[in-house]
Amino acid sequence: MHLFLILILLIFQGKAPTMTKMTQHPVSFIFCISTGRSGTDYLKTLFDHSENCHSFHEKDPICNGRAMYNYLRGRQNAMRKLTEQKTNKIQEITHDGSTYVETNHCFLKGFGWIIPQYIPEDKIGVVILTRDKTKTANSLLRTSSTPLTAVGKKWMVTPAAKGSFLKPPTRYLLPPKLTYLLFLCLKQLFRGKKLYTALGLKKPSTPQLIIDYEYECCKWYVEETAAQTKAYRNRFKNISFYKVDLEELNHQSKIEEMFGHFGLVAKPSLIDIIGKPTNLKDQVIKPNQSTKNYYGD
Numbered sequence: 233m234h235l236f237l238i239l240i241l242l243i244f245q246g247k248a249p250t251m252t253k254m255t256q257h258p259v260s261f262i263f264c265i266s267t268g269r270s271g272t273d274y275l276k277t278l279f280d281h282s283e284n285c286h287s288f289h290e291k292d293p294i295c296n297g298r299a300m301y302n303y304l305r306g307r308q309n310a311m312r313k314l315t316e317q318k319t320n321k322i323q324e325i326t327h328d329g330s331t332y333v334e335t336n337h338c339f340l341k342g343f344g345w346i347i348p349q350y351i352p353e354d355k356i357g358v359v360i361l362t363r364d365k366t367k368t369a370n371s372l373l374r375t376s377s378t379p380l381t382a383v384g385k386k387w388m389v390t391p392a393a394k395g396s397f398l399k400p401p402t403r404y405l406l407p408p409k410l411t412y413l414l415f416l417c418l419k420q421l422f423r424g425k426k427l428y429t430a431l432g433l434k435k436p437s438t439p440q441l442i443i444d445y446e447y448e449c450c451k452w453y454v455e456e457t458a459a460q461t462k463a464y465r466n467r468f469k470n471i472s473f474y475k476v477d478l479e480e481l482n483h484q485s486k487i488e489e490m491f492g493h494f495g496l497v498a499k500p501s502l503i504d505i506i507g508k509p510t511n512l513k514d515q516v517i518k519p520n521q522s523t524k525n526y527y528g529d
Contacts, residue, residue, distance in 0.1 A: 258494065258495025259331070259354075259355055259356060259357035259472050259494050259495060260326065260331055260332065260355045260356075261322065261326070261331070261332045261351055261355055261356050261357065262279070262331065262332065262333040262334070262356075262357040262358070262359065262494055263333075263334055263335075263336070263339045263344060263347075263356065263357070263358050263359075264334070264335040264336065264337060264339060264358065264359045264360075264361055265337070265339055265340045265344070265358055265359070265360045265361065265457070265461050265464070266335075266337040266340075266360075266361040266362075266457075267337060267363070267368055267372075267388075267453060267454050267457045268337040268372070268377065268387055268388070269363075269368055269371040269372050269375065269377065270337075270361055270362065270363035270368055270371075270478055271361060271363065271478040271481065272289060272335040272336070272337050272361060273289050273335070274478075274481065274508075274509060275335045275359065275361055275481065276288065276289040276333070276334075276335040277505055277508075278481065278487055278502070278505070278506075279333040279335070279496075280505075281498060281499045281501050281502040281505060282331075282491050282496040282497065282498055282499060282502075283496065283497045283498075283499060284329075284330050284331060284496075285330060285331045285332075285333055285496060286325050286326070286330050286331070286332055286333065287333035287334070287335070288333065288334045288335070288336075289334070289335050289336065290334070290335075290336045290338075291318070291321070291322075291334050291336065292321075293314045293317050293318055294336060294338060295311060295314045295315065295318065295336070295338050295342050295343040296338045296341075296342075296386055296387055297386050298310070299311045299314055299342065300338055300341050300342045300386075300387075301385060301386075301390075303341070303342045304341060304342070304389060304390075304392075304393040304394065305392065305393060305394050306394045306395075308346075311342045311343060311346065312346055314342075314343065315342075315343040315346040315347055315350070316350070318343060318347075319347060319350040319351065322351075331494070331495075331496060335359070335361075337387075338387065339358075340457065340460055340461065340464060341388075341389060344358075344464065345464070345467075348468055348471070352470075353468055353469075353470035353471045354470050354471075354472075356468075356471045356472070357471070357472040357473075357474065357493075357494045358471055358472070358473050358474070359474050359475075359476065359490065360461055360473055360474065360475040360476070361476060361477075361478065362458075362475065362476070362477050362478070363477065363478040363479075364477075365451060365454045365455070366451075368450070368454050369447060369450035369451045369453075369454060372384070372388075372450040372453070373443075373446060373447055373450055378446045378449060378450055379391060379392075379412065379416075379446070379449045379450075379453065380415060380416055380419040380442070380445075380446050380449070381419075388453055389453055389456055389457070389460075390412065390449075390453075391408045391409060391411070391412035391449065391452075392409060392412055392413075396456055397456060397459035397460060397463065398452060398455055398456050398459055400412065400449065400452050400456075401445060401448040401449055401452055403415070403445065411445075412449075415442060415445050415446075418439075418442055419438075419442055419446075421436075422435070422436055422437070422438040422439070422442070472493070472494065474490050474493045474494065476490060481506075482506060482507040483506075484502065484503060484506055487502065487506065488502075
């Protein structure tokens with residue numbers, strides 16, 4: 233009864249309360265934590281269909297390759313320079329007041345730790361995009377994106393990284409880094425089809441023991457990313473985080489919830505692209521037909 237009387241008084245005073253849908257954490261810059269092969273390109277496409285938003289998958293400078301590899305081994309100078317360049321470009325893009333989104337999974341492997349020095353934490357949002365560990369590891373192996381390949385070393389945390397949270401796989405009582413170096417050398421013997429052809433030889437199939445180690449490294453990488461994510465959240469408590477699994481992004485309500493979390497509004501066109509996979513890659517690794525335990529999907 234008392235609440236009803238208060239509402240009547242407010243109405244007569246011209247101050248009737250209005251119902252407004254409030255966003256939880258409106259931000260200006262949104263990034264992504266992910267392992268890769270878990271829907272980052274699809275995530276970027278979703279943000280293409282939000283209002284007043286510039287979205288990119290891997291905007292130059294990407295901050296991967298040698299700079300990332302060195303950063304993960306404790307040499308930070310190159311990554312710091314690239315982060316400053318990236319921040320300047322971001323500021324240029326968002327001079328009109330729009331929201332910047334980049335779903336680059338190298339964020340956690342370098343520039344993400346530095347960028348809060350240039351952008352206030354409370355202006356940053358981060359999507360933590362996850363995928364089933366086995367599916368992710370299978371996809372990494374299938375696309376030849378493992379710590380034993382040139383592509384993998386360009387984009388991934390490898391057992392050579394300094395100060396990993398989790399112990400990488402080991403073999404033959406060797407420490408993790410020596411194990412990694414051993415298998416890195418062994419892997420080279422089963423690459424270079426053109427060289428074998430030039431010598432008139434048939435390239436031998438990759439032995440199962442190498443494939444098994446690669447697969448373990450891929451699973452370790454997924455788990456290590458989760459551990460580093462936890463450390464990142466503990467360090468930057470004023471950043472707005474939103475955790476979502478790839479499977480959940482097949483549902484419009486979940487996507488709109490994510491947008492709303494960051495203060496964004498979906499365009500009507502969103503419905504047309506939900507659940508449509510992007511960045512598919514053909515089979516890269518071709519296992520020996522006699523291989524019993526090939527893990528690629």
